[in-house]
Structure formats: C-alpha cells, structure tokens
Amino acid sequence: MAFVLAINNKDVMSSIELKIENKVAIIRLNRPEVFNSFNREMAFLLHDTLDACEKNADVRAIVLTGNGKAFCAGQDLKEVTDPDLNPGFKKILEEHYNPIITRIRAIKKPVIAAVNGVAAGAGANIALACDIIVAHEKVSFIQAFSLIGLVPDSAGTFFLPRLIGFQKALALAMLGDKISAVQAEKMGMIYKCVPVEEFEDTINKLALKMANMPTKALGLIKELYNNSMTNDLESQLALESKLQIEAASTEDYAEGVAAFIEKRKPEFKGR
Numbered sequence: 482m483a484f485v486l487a488i489n490n491k492d493v494m495s496s497i498e499l500k501i502e503n504k505v506a507i508i509r510l511n512r513p514e515v516f517n518s519f520n521r522e523m524a525f526l527l528h529d530t531l532d533a534c535e536k537n538a539d540v541r542a543i544v545l546t547g548n549g550k551a552f553c554a555g556q557d558l559k560e561v562t563d564p565d566l567n568p569g570f571k572k573i574l575e576e577h578y579n580p581i582i583t584r585i586r587a588i589k590k591p592v593i594a595a596v597n598g599v600a601a602g603a604g605a606n607i608a609l610a611c612d613i614i615v616a617h618e619k620v621s622f623i624q625a626f627s628l629i630g631l632v633p634d635s636a637g638t639f640f641l642p643r644l645i646g647f648q649k650a651l652a653l654a655m656l657g658d659k660i661s662a663v664q665a666e667k668m669g670m671i672y673k674c675v676p677v678e679e680f681e682d683t684i685n686k687l688a689l690k691m692a693n694m695p696t697k698a699l700g701l702i703k704e705l706y707n708n709s710m711t712n713d714l715e716s717q718l719a720l721e722s723k724l725q726i727e728a729a730s731t732e733d734y735a736e737g738v739a740a741f742i743e744k745r746k747p748e749f750k751g752r
Contacts, residue, residue, distance in 0.1 A: 513549025524577035555602025589700025606635035695733035696751035
C-alpha cells in the first residue's frame with residue numbers, strides 16, 4: 482500500500498510510524514510534542530496502519546506504543562476548540578475512536594499495548610482494548626474525562642468494569658484518579674508492570690514469542706473471549722466447540738502435536 486510506504490519514508494514526518502521486523506509490527510503514535518494526543522489525521526492513519534497489519538501475512542503480532550514521554554494523552558483539545566478544525570464529537574467518536582477500538586478487537590492477531598508513558602482519556606481506553614497490556618513502573622493511567630466535564634468513551638465503560646469491577650471502575654471514572662502502573666497491575670487493569678530498564682526488552686521478548694506462536698489459534702482465542710463478554714453459557718460452549726474444530730484443522734495444530742510426540746520444539750507457521 483502507498484500509505485505504508487509513506488509512513489516508512491524517513492523524509493516524511495508522520496503522526497504514525499510503522500516498523501515490521503521478525504513478524505512483529507511495531508506501531509508508534511508519533512506526536513510527542515503533544516503527548517501523542519489524537520487529531521483527525523492521526524486517527525485515520527492508525528486505522529489504515531491497523532488494516533495493513535491485519536492484511537499482511539508476514540505480521541503475526543502487533544505492538545502499539547508511543548514516541549516520547551507519553552503513550553497517548555487522548556484527544557487533542559486544540560483541535561476540538563479550534564472552530565476551523567473541530568470535527569465535532571459525533572465525528573470524533575464515530576469516525577476516530579470507535580473504529581480504532583473495533584479494529585483492535587477484530588484483528589485475529591495479538592495486539593500488545595506497550596505503555597511507555599502516561600495513558601489518559603481515550604489513550605488509556607485504547608490501551609485497555611488491547612489483548613495484553615504491559616507498562617513500566619513510572620507509567621500512570623487516568624480516566625480524565627470527568628475533569629473537563631465529559632464522560633468516558635473509546636469503550637472505557639465497557640472494558641474497565643470488566644477488568645477491575647464495577648465499583649472501582651465507576652469511582653475512577655467519576656473521580657479521575659491517577660493510577661500508577663503498579664496499582665494497575667494489582668487491580669487487574671493491566672497484565673504486567675516492569676522496571677523502566679526492563680521495559681523494552683520485556684516488550685521485544687513478548688512480541689517475538691507471540692509472533693512465533695500458532696497465530697490462527699491465538700485469533701480464535703481472541704474471538705472466544707470477545708464473545709464471552711455477551712454470550713450466555715450455552716452459547717459460549719457452542720462457540721468453543723465450533724472454534725475448537727476450526728483450530729484442529731490448522732497446520733499449526735498438526736505441527737504442535739507432531740512436535741509434542743517427537744519431543745521437539747514446534748515450528749509454527751501461522752497457518
């Protein structure tokens with residue numbers, strides 16, 4: 482795609498950077514001067530980048546992170562307060578954030594949020610929508626919406642109560658408390674908090690591990706957990722049966738069984 486070529490061109494300043502190496506796509510939000518807050522351009526570029534990663538068979542794991550001191554500070558308020566630029570909240574939600582969340586959940590590949598700095602507002606909730614969230618110990622998360630008279634969006638009201646419970650989630654949304662990565666791990670908001678000096682190595686090892694796992698099975702696991710949010714028990718059992726049959730027909734399943742019997746390390750191809 483021309484888009485992918487453009488964002489990889491070092492002579493072009495882009496709000497999204499993409500690097501693909503060792504079957505891992507690293508997507509970097511690249512507006513560090515405004516803590517990677519979203520404007521319309523960056524939202525649409527992220528849509529296209531996620532689509533490109535989904536379609537690229539060479540990509541078997543995706544890392545979403547930020548450049549500079551922040552992961553993402555949410556919406557660029559200068560855009561919404563500029564009468565010439567403001568697209569309005571209806572467009573911002575329906576055309577920017579909601580498609581980002583639905584893309585992340587629909588991609589049948591693991592999406593890792595590598596939270597390298599503050600994650601606030603929509604930025605925090607985009608991280609929470611990812612499959613695995615890793616942050617370093619100096620990171621903070623904040624549901625900042627109520628502090629400026631807004632309500633949580635970007636599926637924050639969907640994922641946060643499911644991750645940490647109704648009471649805690651409601652309090653964080655109403656009070657706008659800043660939560661450290663250490664606290665976030667303890668309350669089950671994120672998968673892991675690591676020391677700053679171990680952060681990059683932890684992300685690299687995790688992404689590489691997932692890129693070499695049976696990709697089809699990981700995608701089916703993701704589909705099962707997505708549906709478990711709303712299914713009743715009978716529906717979920719039926720879906721497990723359906724997707725287990727699908728998983729058992731993959732090349733990776735055959736390789737996994739053969740490797741187990743032969744007492745060797747499997748070489749999964751993502752097929």
